[in-house]
Amino acid sequence: MNFTFLRHPFIMLQTVPAGIALSIGAMALVIGYLETYWEPAILKPYLQELAPETARTLLSIIAGGAMSALTLTYSIVLVVFALAAGTLAPRMLKRFTSDFVNQMTAGIFGGTFLYALFSLTFIEPDFVPDITILGAEILAALCVMQLIYFVRNVSQSVAIDEEIAGITSSLKSALEDRRKRREEQEGVQKLKEKKIDKLDFEIMAGKPGYLGMINERKLIEIAAEKDITLQIRKPMGAYTLAEEVLIKATAELDEDTVETIQKQVTIRPARSADSPVEFSINLLLEIALRALSPGVNDTYTAIAAIDSLSDALSQAATQDDAEAFVRKDEEGNIRLLVQELSLANLINQAFHPLRQASGSNILMAICLARVYSRLCATCGKNVQDLLTKHALLLIREVEKTDHLPEDIESVVEVLPPFIRKANRERLEEAGK
Secondary structure (H helix, E strand, O other), X not given: OOOHHHHOHHHHHHHHHHHHHHHHHHXXXXXHHHHHHOOOHHHHHHOOOOOHHHHHHHHHHHHHHHHHHHHHHHHHHHHHHHHHHHHHOHHHHHXXXXXXXXXXXXXXXXXXXXXXXXXXXXXXXXXXXXXXXXXXXXXHXXXXXXXXXXXXXXXXXXXHHHHHHHHHHHHHHHHHHHHHHHHHOOEEOOHHHOOOOOXXXXXXXXXXXXXXXXXXXXXXXXXXXXXXXXXXXXXXXXXXXXXXXXXXXXXXXXXXXXXXXXXXXXXXXXXXXXXXXXXHHHHHHHHHHHHHOOOOOOXXXXXXXXXXXXXXXXXXXXXXXXXXXXXXXXXXXXEEEEEOOOHHHHHHHHHHHHHHHHOOOHXXXXXXXXXXXXXHOOOOHHHHHHHHHHHHHHXXXXXXXXXXXXXXXXXXXXXXXXXXXXXXXXXXXXXX
């Protein structure tokens, strides 16, 4: 059974705190039940001997305080959500809902409320569950410490530099995972070089949306059973129409098999972190473009986002590029080709919008030129040629906005020598 839906951030925000709260609440039932039959003498000196009414009042105060703190917690989280959507990027809400501290805090407060509530049921006129009440007092102290830590964590969540660093760390981890997958599985540079039958049979997506998780194991089983090879035509995170070809096969398949294959590919109505590389790049790009907009005009936030993006892309630039991953069955036959974004696609996706938004901002243009220089120093010839084209486009973008010649030269002078030479050749050719 596929449980990948549990990874959805908003599902996690509901299920994780609920699981923690119910577990803590169940402890009251277990401890209270055991205490009615057995009370260890070793704990007797450390237990308070409370009157029934005093015990009820104490537990009621703990339950009310925990519920008030839980309300405060969710109120602060909602404020952070609104702030993130308005000033950072709406898609960052998924990061906040997935934050483990938020989930843990809500679970502890909810669990303390349930613990105190269930503990009240064990108080009788002639019996007070002292150990259970001690547990409630310990949970109350834990709630105070957790609330202090939660406020500190929320204050860091709205610090843009912290968020940029967190997104960059996720991006670098995703790129590292991609590198490991390439080491484990055979990558291909050109699919036509592999001895694969013609992929003539086309399978439509079936519904519009963004390509999400792919059940590769099940697809390999189906392909092995039918003795065919399947090819996913789009990388994860790409948008597809319902009538668009998503999968190709080397032989014709019946309707039931086609329907089974379609079910193994998740198509989501919105972008998700199923494609962590593309999703993280889009987050950094969105932060930078929003910072460069006239309404925000925060160039240094954009610079921080681009510098972090260059750090991650420099890691990708040292990896071998491939159009797809090859998946084989147990006998070594190629059964599945999984498409992925190439390094060139990632660079184009990131730098074309940034270059278009930086033409009128000379400080941002200089930062982009420095990024190109850093990447050129760590990548191969193919990527250098691509970055040369981006750099020349950046220079043309700056020239188009009528900056002073000195300002334009300040952009050109930070570029590598071979790009400056290409720019001189461009100017000479234009002057003829």
